[in-house]
Amino acid sequence: MANASALTFQELLFNLQTFWAARGCVLQQPYDIEVGAGTMSPETFLRVLGPRPFHVAYAQPSRRPADGRYGENPNRLFKHTQFQVILKPPPERVQEIYLESLAAMGIDLREHDLKFEEDNWEWPAGGAWGVGWQVMLDGLEITQFTYFQQCGGLELDPMCAELTYGLERIAAFLQDVDSIYDIVWARDPVTQRAITYGEVRLQEEVQFSTYNFEHADVSKLWEHFRLYEQECEALLALVSEDEAARAERDRVPVLAAYDLCLKCSHIFNLLDARGAVSVTERVGIIGRIRNLTVGVARAYAATLGKQAAGQAA
């Protein structure tokens, strides 16, 4: 039985944005390069580095080519929407504030079963990990709650809390629909006609599944991978450890290097979906991506060190 009084998909997003903006978060837009998770957006991956406090929230469409099901599976998507919140450093009552955000989505906890179950998070290719929980509501994982400890191989100080809401799951749960494609995305304010998730996104799921699994050109992808990797490495090579060359180093566009690194990561995921990565190659490629991300993180952190020192002075 669909719940017609529940929030629409876009209202869910509005409410979360409003909620977190009211708690001091900068609202960002989704990052405009393909990522597999909200964590990979520079708003998380790079902002968590260094000492400067930062609170940000944004929705992030997250692409995982291998998860595509041509729109035929009611629960699995090639591209799903994560709502990501970074609280650096986290406020003392971060769990309680998080629970208040559930109320903002129309969830009355007194009517539900809530558990914080251990679930640690790790992104080996990003040299990143944290400890935390999957937040379970009536047996459904609605949020990944992580205390980020390391990123790009660097220990974070202060550490930060990362909240990742799975919007499609939560919407399907609240609206009580069995298929993601039946989620009401929006409702016409005049006619009350429902515009469904399927109407908005089904075609995209079908076409990208077809591309990712059947048409993506493997040899060109390898070539793209190499090109992006080379360019990223060339930028990172400009980062000199030499103190005399410091002024030069501070001019290195590490943010651009990170974009190139994200490109490599997405291309790898496409190659993987195409079944073009052998087991032996796999470890090597992940290592290459890790070298890039760790290189970017170090270069970025070095710049921040200077800024922090500048602020202190």
Next chain:
Amino acid sequence: MAEFLFEIGLEEIPARMIANAERELAERVKSMLLAEKLVGEEARVRSYATPRRLAVALSGVLGRQEDVTEHVTGPAWKVSFKDDQPTPAAQAFARKVGVPVAALVKQTTAKGEYVSATVTKAGRSAAEILAEKLPGELGKIYWAKNMYWRPGKPERFVRPVRWMVALLDSAVVPVEFGGKVAANVTYGHRVLHGDAPVTIATPAEYVAHLESAYVVADVSTRRERIRKALDRVTRTVEGARWREDEPLVETVTQLTEWPSVVLGTFEPEYLELPDEVLVTVMRDHQKYFAVDDSNGRLAPHFLAVLNTQVDAAGEAVIRHGNERVLRARFNDARFFWTFDQKTPLAARVELLKAVTFQKDLGSYATKTETNLRLAGALATLVTARGIQLDEPALLTATRLAKADLTAELVKEFTELQGVIGGLYARTEGLGERVAQAIYWQYRPAAADDAIPPTVEGQLLGLADRMATIVDMFALGLEPTGSKDPFALRRAANGVIRILAESGLPLKLSELERLATSPQQDALAETTGSAVARFFGERLDFYLREVMGYSYDVAKAVLAAGADDVADAIARAKALTAVRSSDLDGHLAAISAAFKRIQNILRQAREKGEAYDTTTVANTLVEPEERALYAQFSSVVPEVESLRVARRYDEAFGRIATLRPAVDLFFDKVMVMAPDATLRRNRLSLIAEVAARFSSIADFSEIVSS
């Protein structure tokens, strides 16, 4: 005497870590207070734990330590006082021990005269000591994974500390840890009680006040409530029973503060999926209990343990939500189940070339070839020894055994590898022999798992594990200390269990030899003995830890042979039986005699004495040595035939009858006689006695009780 209560409030602790941490906190607090002489050994300790707190309460805590008075000896009197005037030496000593110079007295000892002082060390208050020592103890608690949260990372702990309670009767002890100072305020259930503080005036109130804030602090009480609720809710379905699952009961006990249970239902059409898949989804992924109907078959229901209490309307909402999640998961499983069957197992063998077994050992396709060679050789060997088996079924099963590693369902539910392959083999119509062997290939994995029920399954299990062990050892990847990345100890335990319980006529050395390739054979000198030693340790572990035989029995039995598992067990059993019925101490005496024999022979060897194990009857002169030899000669053939028949308890009984003769021999006969011929012969006699029985047990290892 005071009552002490300490509670540390944390953000949700991982369920798997709570039980150990609860125990460790209680132990640490008690041993610290013992060391500080603030409690006695008999002090009663209670401990509590929920996902959000660990607590310990002790009664009989002293308010303060007793004062300690002691005499301290200082420098020699003559350097301390000159003309009855204190010297700088006396003044320094008085300062050091904290008494006025006038309080120093002369102490006369055997070594001379010294300055001495009587010092009273005032006992410190319990509160002071607790505040000083408790933070250190908290910091030492072991966590499988911890984190830091405060800037500057002053400490690492499982999760951020949110509050602490520390009370000595009604007085707060201001313990500081993790950026918090202990007070007398705790918190109740997140949802049912909310943020309102719960004040604990005295330790005695703790459990009751938490109970009224919807927290059951005592773990065993919570466990019992869950079990009762599971029973009660299951009774609403006629004839149904919930499937006992102790680890799952533990997990949900540590995930809840105020547990209740809801019964959910799923569409009966999902029962077409194998039970194994349904139960794994429910248990491992959703932490639900499975329900059996009155015929013991899986019923279309599940039980979810909640961390809340709701009315009927709320229960309907929660039930509906859980059913929705389970349906989606079952749908996924059904999709994979159908999808996988489009590619038969035989076609998947090819795909195994792309699945790495171990980087130096190649893919699972190579591993399959290795297993096939060994399984074939084992089949030939046991067939020659009269075991009936379906060899083609064994070889088919071995060839297809690893194919399910490429199945989507196994990728989703890795814990079902083997099981899924077996189920697919059955639906493909490959025959029950093949299906069973594949299904059971990884069992036994845990101590309470049964061994494969068929000969083919047993041989596949042996071949798979033995090939892995021998190949890993050849690469130098044997387990060391706590490191066993390829779970070789578990594999070896499996080999031993299968050999022990199947009755297959196979020796460990035969398995090892057949599993060793010609190339490895060149290295066999070193690896061979390492593998044998490794299995010796595992068999020793099996005899002691699994079968419960005592340390010395295991040692005595294995010293006489560790190659034939079933035989070693039979000998351990018999030796244990004989020892426990050894009322007149014959076995103990024989064991003592064997120890003596070993000592005499060792000393003789050290002196360069020559002897062998052939007694010359004519050279025996004393009546006691003749008697021993005569009795020994008549016992030996009896023992030998009993040994061959594996009637070990009777064999041990016969050996024990030698006791009077042995006792008399050592009483009256001097082994190390001056005459070289007599000496050599007597040494040979005792050596022969020791050697003749050494294939049953090394009696010198037996420790007399």
